[in-house]
Amino acid sequence: MAVSWTEVLGFATGAVCVWLVARQHIANWPVGIANNVFFIVLFTQAGLYADAGLQIVFIALAGYGWWTWTHGGGPGTANVLPVRRTSRAEWLWLAAAGAVGTGALTLLLERATDSTVPFWDALTTALSLMATYGQCRKRVESWCLWITADLVYIPLYAYKGLHLTALLYVGFLGLCVLGLRGWLRDLRPAGLPRGVEASA
Known part of the structure; x- marks a missing residue:
């Protein structure tokens, strides 16, 4: 199958975006939005409808992530958002949302589209949304997802x-x-200032 310019541009912007996220560089968000636009076109052409729709959600989440990374995750704060671990409560609702989302999307794709891979398209969509939430909040486990x-x-x-x-x-x-390795290095207990090491 011939490689399209859309796929080439998606490749380039996607690689740059992930590299910037790993370095916790704020430019990952606009680059990621450009990547999402290219992938909307590419995935629609390939019949990966959930993945195409997911890119629209990613664009909205990019705006949220851009804001949280620059405002520390709350109004009135100018601090850079620190890397944190995902809480037990977050894991519970993420797992529930992921399971429900996968099931609902699988049924939708089976009944409303000509998708040949409804479950796998739905599963990757749910996992990606869970991971993106973690990325927006700088949860280290987002890399595992x-x-x-x-x-x-x-x-x-x-x-x-x-x-x-x-x-x-x-x-x-x-x-x-x-x-994952980089964010684990930056992980620190809540309230510990940047550059201050936890005591052994």
Whole structure:
């Protein structure tokens, strides 16, 4: 299958975006929005309708993430949002939302589209939304969710003939591992100022 310019541009902006996220650089958000636009077109053409719709949600979440990263996650604060761990309560509602979302999207894709991979399209959509929430809030475990999603995306895109995009997600997988390591280094107890090490 021939590689389109849309796929090439999606590849380039996607790689830059993940690299910027791993470095906690604020420019990841506008670059990510450009990536989402390219992928809306690409995934619609490939019949990956949930993934195409997911890009619209990603654009909205990018605005939220951009704001939280620059305002510390709350009104009236100018501090950079610190890296934190996902709380037990967050995990519970994320897991519930992910399970419900996967089931509902699978049914919708089966009944309303010609998708040949409804469950896998729905599952990766749910995982990506869970990971994006964590990324917006700088939850370190968001990288684990992205790694899980990428391990499904790679064979899914190869199956759909999007070989360059599958290769991109192999790169994403490596960047996610690096991002996880970097954010773990930056992880610190709540309230501990940046640059101050916790006592042994």
